[in-house]
Amino acid sequence: DQQVKQNSPSLSVQEGRISILNCDYTNSMFDYFLWYKKYPAEGPTFLISISSIKDKNEDGRFTVFLNKSAKHLSLHIVPSQPGDSAVYFCAANRMGSNYKLTFGKGTLLTVNP
């Protein structure tokens, strides 16, 4: 039972354009969501998070949007840069179950110069 789904295994965009990575979840008890970026042979790097009491959180070029009714979140990267090329993981957490992240299977983003 995959509770966090990233339905696009890969995404390719041109440098300078917007990258939009999507994530869906099924467990309505999830109330904290995170995005991580991962390069090969390295551990995931925390990018940005959002609590279920918000619908948007912004940090520089990265913005995460949360639509609770649709159980959907997305990560926007503007403008995209070649160094953003990596696998992006969406993760979710449930209050009272701290430190037990449930991850999606990741989306490989390729930003072409």
Added chain:
Amino acid sequence: KAGVTQTPRYLIKTRGQQVTLSCSPISGHRSVSWYQQTPGQGLQFLFEYFSETQRNKGNFPGRFSGRQFSNSRSEMNVSTLELGDSALYLCASSLVSDTQYFGPGTRLTVL
């Protein structure tokens, strides 16, 4: 501040052997979690320790175990290794928030 460190980075074992992996969290972090990453299953939660106590456990067999020491360092042990245990094992530490910070991982290959 130094990040999460994991040793060794690479390990090759044969079926039936056991292995111990080590993780040193970020200074001041008391929670340490372990994850297994495989191509087919993605990142899956193994267990989490806080103040030397296991607080959460994922759906893995009893061959997977761990512990945490008083200095918050943690070890993970896998006994009677199987081919399917080949994976990247990641350790993450947390302070008090929900954000976990990951180490570089240990790549385990079981032959």
